[in-house]
Each structure stands twice: as C-alpha cells, then as structure tokens.
Amino acid sequence: MKIDLHVHYLPQAYKKALLNCGENNPDGFPTPAWSPEMHLEAMDHLGITTSMLSLSSPHINFGDKNAAKALARIANEDGAELVRKYPGKFGLFASLPLPDIEHSIAEIQYAMDVLHVDGFTLPTNTLGVYLGNPCLDAIFEELNRHKSVVTLHPNKPGRVPEHVVEGLPIPMMEFFFDTTRTVINMILTGTLNRFSDIKFIIPHAGAFLPVLADRIAPALQMTPSSFGEQIGTDVVDIYAALQGLYYDLAGACLPRQLANVMPIVGIDHLVYGSDYPYTPDFACMALADALDITEMLTEEQRRLIYCENALRLFPRLTTG
Numbered sequence: 001m002k003i004d005l006h007v008h009y010l011p012q013a014y015k016k017a018l019l020n021c022g023e024n025n026p027d028g029f030p031t032p033a034w035s036p037e038m039h040l041e042a043m044d045h046l047g048i049t050t051s052m053l054s055l056s057s058p059h060i061n062f063g064d065k066n067a068a069k070a071l072a073r074i075a076n077e078d079g080a081e082l083v084r085k086y087p088g089k090f091g092l093f094a095s096l097p098l099p100d101i102e103h104s105i106a107e108i109q110y111a112m113d114v115l116h117v118d119g120f121t122l123p124t125n126t127l128g129v130y131l132g133n134p135c136l137d138a139i140f141e142e143l144n145r146h147k148s149v150v151t152l153h154p155n156k157p158g159r160v161p162e163h164v165v166e167g168l169p170i171p172m173m174e175f176f177f178d179t180t181r182t183v184i185n186m187i188l189t190g191t192l193n194r195f196s197d198i199k200f201i202i203p204h205a206g207a208f209l210p211v212l213a214d215r216i217a218p219a220l221q222m223t224p225s226s227f228g229e230q231i232g233t234d235v236v237d238i239y240a241a242l243q244g245l246y247y248d249l250a251g252a253c254l255p256r257q258l259a260n261v262m263p264i265v266g267i268d269h270l271v272y273g274s275d276y277p278y279t280p281d282f283a284c285m286a287l288a289d290a291l292d293i294t295e296m297l298t299e300e301q302r303r304l305i306y307c308e309n310a311l312r313l314f315p316r317l318t319t320g
Contacts, residue, residue: 094120
C-alpha cells in the first residue's frame with residue numbers, strides 16, 4: 001500500500017497552455033501522455049492506493065497575469081473533479097497564480113472552501129521570484145491560516161548560465177539547485193519560522209540540502225555578519241529548520257541521497273513519491289523495487305514512508 005505525494009496530472013487546459021507558450025518540451029523533456037485511465041492503470045502496477053495530484057514545471061505562469069489566474073482556476077477545478085469522480089484514488093494539491101498576491105489569496109480561499117483540496121503546490125520560483133521573497137508573505141500568511149500542506153516543485157531557475165552544459169535537460173541538475181536555493185532562502189529569510197503552521201514537503205529527498213547544511217551551519221556560527229542584514233542577530237539553526245520539513249523520495253534517491261537525508265530528519269518525515277507520468281511507469285517500478293530491497297530501511301520504516309506518514313498529513317484518507 002502506497003500513498004503517492006509526488007505525482008502529476010495534465011489537464012487539457014494545461015497541455016493547451018504549454019503548446020500555446022511554445023513549451024511542448026518544457027525543460028528539455030517532452031510532455032508525457034496522460035489520462036486518468038492511464039494513471040489508474042499505473043497506480044495498479046505500482047501498488048499505489050492514492051495519488052495526490054499536482055502540476056509539474058513549468059507550472060502555470062508564462063508571463064501573462066490574467067492567463068495564469070484563469071489557468072490556475074480551471075486546472076484546480078479539473079483536479080477537484082478527478083477527486084470527486086474517483087473517490088479515494090486521487091487527492092489534489094492546488095496551484096496558485098504566483099507571484100500575484102490578490103489572486104493567489106483568492107484562489108487559496110476558493111480551493112479550500114469550494115474545492116476542498118488537500119493542499120497546495122508551489123514552484124520554487126515563478127519568473128525569478130523565489131519562495132522566501134518578502135513580497136509573497138501575504139500568500140504564506142493565508143496558507144498558514146489554513147495550516148496548509150504545501151509541496152514544492154522545482155522550476156527552471158530564474159537565470160541559467162549560458163554556454164555551460166547547455167544540452168543537459170533542466171531537471172538533471174538545475175532542479176536540484178533550485179530546490180536547494182529556495183529552501184535555504186526560506187530558512188535565512190525567516191519564512192519557515194514566521195509561517196510555522198505550514199507543513200512543507202520538499203521534493204527529491206531534499207536535493208542538495210543535506211550536504212549544503214554542513215557548509216552553511218558552521219559558517220552561520222563563525223561569521224553570521226557575512227550573511228547580511230536579513231539574518232540580523234537571530235540565531236538560525238539550519239538543522240532544526242530542515243528537521244521540521246517533510247521530504248518525498250521521488251526519483252533516484254538511492255544510495256546516497258537517502259543516506260544523507262536520514263541522519264538529519266526523522267523517518268516520520270519521509271514520504272513516497274513516484275513522479276509519474278514524467279517518470280514512466282516502468283521506471284517508477286524500478287525505483288520502487290530499489291526502495292523495497294534496500295537494507296537502509298526496515299520493513300517498519302518502509303511502511304511509514306509508503307503510507308503511515310502520509311495518513312498523518314491527510315487524515316481524510318483513513319476514511320477513504
């Protein structure tokens with residue numbers, strides 16, 4: 001039994017928006033084929049009981065504020081319809097038209113009060129505006145008010161260096177850089193402390209965060225002034241901040257990433273993710289098989305990661 005917390009859907013309006021914006025192969029990867037029927041079949045192959053759907057990169061804002069607002073609404077409504085049509089099979093992380101404050105707050109309220117979503121998904125940056133930027137604080141205040149579960153998803157960085165591994169698809173390296181960048185930004189700007197009722201899920205076993213923490217933590221102690229005025233006199237505990245987050249194990253987290261993240265965060269903060277359909281079902285199966293047999297995990301720990309930790313985040317799933 002598995003509950004999948006990193007898995008995507010492609011509603012028709014979203015696929016159309018990708019094509020209209022010239023994003024048929026966003027980030028260097030072709031947009032995968034997807035339908036609810038294909039998804040349910042893949043879930044059956046993988047032993048997944050519930051998929052918590054979200055949009056992947058490049059998300060919904062292509063530079064037109066009004067178009068982003070409209071796309072967020074229709075994508076969220078389409079996702080909510082799937083949840084209603086297939087009870088117990090799907091949940092939904094709603095999308096927001098970041099960095100638009102007014103309409104993002106309105107969409108949070110609509111998603112919670114009308115669509116009854118399970119949480120929200122936020123890209124690591126939107127048009128170069130990164131999570132942790134104070135301009136987004138009002139959105140985080142609203143998410144905090146609802147005690148929301150918020151899953152992050154990496155996006156193409158606001159700036160990518162030219163003439164450096166240009167043929168490499170963005171997800172291969174830049175996704176990990178951008179996840180790490182935005183989480184560290186949220187820690188150093190105090191975003192995580194100020195909005196402590198939000199439960200954040202970080203993708204891909206934390207990307208480079210476990211390694212970078214060992215570099216930043218001692219530097220904060222030795223030379224805090226070098227981090228600028230945003231730190232001030234506050235004591236920033238990188239490890240404590242990372243321990244308060246949840247991490248999905250989507251992608252190839254073995255053998256090194258899982259080994260790096262486990263000493264930092266308790267096993268009760270690790271959750272399963274397949275990254276279907278951007279990871280095809282046969283590859284999802286191979287990755288799941290690796291988790292099933294690794295000696296890093298006991299059977300009890302696997303049960304927590306696959307199911308029990310997610311049930312604590314989403315109690316409604318215990319009743320179907």
